[in-house]
Amino acid sequence: MARNASIAETELVRVAVEALRARLPEDWDVEAIVQPAAPQRHDAMLTLTSADRTEATFLIEAKSTPRPSVHDVVRQLRAMAPMDNAKLLLITEYASPPLRRELEEAGISYLDTTGWVSLTSSDPVVLIRLEGAAKPPRPRESAATMRLTGPATARVIRHLLEGHPPVGVRELASLSSSSSAAVSKLMPTLVDAGAIERSEEGTITRVRKRTLLDRWTADYSFLNGNGVVLDYIAPRGITRTLDQIRGSSDVVTVTGSAAAREYLPSGITPVVPLSLLTLYSSDITATAGNLQLVRSDRATSNVLITAPRDRTLLGEAETSASGLRIAPIGQVLADLLTLPRGRLAQEAEQLIDVLARDDDAWRE
Structure with missing residues (x-):
């Protein structure tokens, strides 16, 4: 060896x-x-x-x-x-x-x-x-490696990003609404990536959250990890559209830049202006119609809407202080790092820096 x-x-x-x-x-x-x-x-x-x-x-x-x-x-x-x-x-x-x-x-x-x-x-x-690549190279496949895609994998990773060890396989499966078999199958890949450490009994004793996020986004992306993504323009601007979402009865979950702003402490100014609104919805065309959005192409759009493969992003989304239903923080970071706009990654780095103030696991 x-x-x-x-x-x-x-x-x-x-x-x-x-x-x-x-x-x-x-x-x-x-x-x-x-x-x-x-x-x-x-x-x-x-x-x-x-x-x-x-x-x-x-x-x-x-x-x-x-x-x-x-x-x-x-x-x-x-x-x-x-x-x-x-x-x-x-x-x-x-x-x-x-x-x-x-x-x-x-x-x-x-x-x-x-x-x-x-x-x-x-x-x-x-x-x-x-300067080198913005993302890590795709991991080499091995017998112990699985691709980090799919709803169950996303739920497990989000709970690892939001929680604190130690945590056992069965407990993690329960927290993430996944099977113990699915969680166990995922563990070797995360250990191999250096994202987690486990005891001899199999308990997760350490989580390197930034490493885990990097490894997840080597396989997952917002465009390829969900359903079809449709592009729109908000004729009255993104801020007005967010106000409409707050007052709407539609089940819409906000991710990306707008959600990241909800997680930033008051008094911290986002590093880039809000230029792209990213939404999860169970009915894309109905949501677009209710928000009076206009279909567009990828180059000119300022709103992206997709139907998530993980339906819990709709049914279990938390409501922020401003009244928006927002995706879990780990999902928001993964989406920011993989959305097709270069400067959005800077927002992810800003939010990670804020999280690292209270949690050293985000530093490695």
């Missing part, structure tokens, strides 16, 4: 370094030398050579787990450093936003296979920042 892990991490280093080399100027060079497997040693050394032949060397810890715990990574890297001023570098498959932020705060460089790069050094002076 240790040898297999070593091979996987060697390949991870190779792929990430090749991706970096392809984006550097032609007169720069980068080389990684893999170290023999041994306890308390770094996995490899990376040497970066600039055009003027100045060299900077980094000690590498490679983590093939898609979203490692930043706390564990920092502790392990520092334990392997032979001196306090050693330059440390994490190489992983995907560096999520909270992982990138906390590594930067800890003064640790990072590099992933999707193109995210942060290489910093004070002696010699090096500062390289490159």
Whole structure:
């Protein structure tokens, strides 16, 4: 098992370094030398050579787990450093936003296979920042991997995002109105992704909520994870349409930007203007007619309506202080991260930052 892990991490280093080399100027060079497997040693050394032949060397810890715990990574890297001023570098498959932020705060460089790069050094002076993918790569399929799609999976994940461990399989099944068999089948995939940890008895003892959300949205998206999605324009504006929804007897659940605003504490201004209204409805055309919406195309629409595959999003939605029926917070975040408008992900990050103030599980 240790040898297999070593091979996987060697390949991870190779792929990430090749991706970096392809984006550097032609007169720069980068080389990684893999170290023999041994306890308390770094996995490899990376040497970066600039055009003027100045060299900077980094000690590498490679983590093939898609979203490692930043706390564990920092502790392990520092334990392997032979001196306090050693330059440390994490190489992983995907560096999520909270992982990138906390590594930067800890003064640790990072590099992933999707193109995210942060290489910093004070002696010699090096500062390289490159952007990679907005989402993690789709997980490789294995015997223990299942796709995170479908109503039961969504309910289980939402309860994990909203609750706190420890929680057993049967209790989680009851809370999410799912079968114990369905929950048990899901567990290996979440463990493999690093999203949860379990005791020997099978109890979930730790949930890394940001990692769990990232893994879910690698498979789920608002457009592909529900029924047909129809596009509309609200002729009188989104704010007026929201007022109509508050006074309507239709069973409509709000998600996306408008719902995220309901979850933000008072006094916090959303990072982007409200430009897209996203709704769940059991009867799309009836809802559109009652709200006096006009059919449109995807490029010009400002209202999206779909019928959810998970009907509990309609029947069990909570009513916010302003009178809107809103989707659970985990669903709102998943929808924001996967809706077809780039800046909506910034709203998800803002809400995650707010949640992380009171719950450290959202930081990893």
